[in-house]
Amino acid sequence: MEDFRFGRELRLLTPSHYSRIFNEPARAATALFTLLAKPNDLDNPRIGLTVAKKNVKQANQRNRIKRIARESFRLNQHQLDNIDIVLMVKRGIDERSNAEIRAELDKLWRKINERCKPGYKPPPRRHGKKRPNGQQKRQQS
Numbered sequence: 001m002e003d004f005r006f007g008r009e010l011r012l013l014t015p016s017h018y019s020r021i022f023n024e025p026a027r028a029a030t031a032l033f034t035l036l037a038k039p040n041d042l043d044n045p046r047i048g049l050t051v052a053k054k055n056v057k058q059a060n061q062r063n064r065i066k067r068i069a070r071e072s073f074r075l076n077q078h079q080l081d082n083i084d085i086v087l088m089v090k091r092g093i094d095e096r097s098n099a100e101i102r103a104e105l106d107k108l109w110r111k112i113n114e115r116c117k118p119g120y121k122p123p124p125r126r127h128g129k130k131r132p133n134g135q136q137k138r139q140q141s
Contacts, residue, residue, distance in 0.1 A: 002078050012048030012084060021086050026115040032093045032104050035112045037085045045080040047073045050088045061094040068098055072105040080109060083116045
């Protein structure tokens with residue numbers, strides 16, 4: 001039977017755990033979250049949460065978001081490979097419902113897990129904004 005506990009071994013605890021992930025991570029992002037991840041050498045995935053006061057002003061909202069994220073991770077931990085994940089929130093998340101946040105996280109767990117697999121090649125990055133109707137940038141003379 002699978003164990004769905006969220007113990008100490010499933011959390012990033014020290015600054016060194018976090019800094020390792022910030023160095024060349026796999027990324028996945030939506031309008032609400034950015035996930036950074038790297039494979040680890042342990043037998044389980046781990047998560048670290050960063051909910052900045054700058055992005056979510058009220059403490060009760062920050063706590064609600066962290067509670068939802070922990071619960072979602074706890075329920076999805078067995079579908080994840082052995083990766084370390086840092087979850088960062090963006091502005092406006094405190095205006096979203098619990099169901100919207102859960103749905104967004106469920107998509108992100110699958111996406112970041114796929115991006116951490118060996119041999120994953122990210123799509124090429126686009127620089128600049130795409131012009132509507134195929135318009136070219138005007139040359140300055």
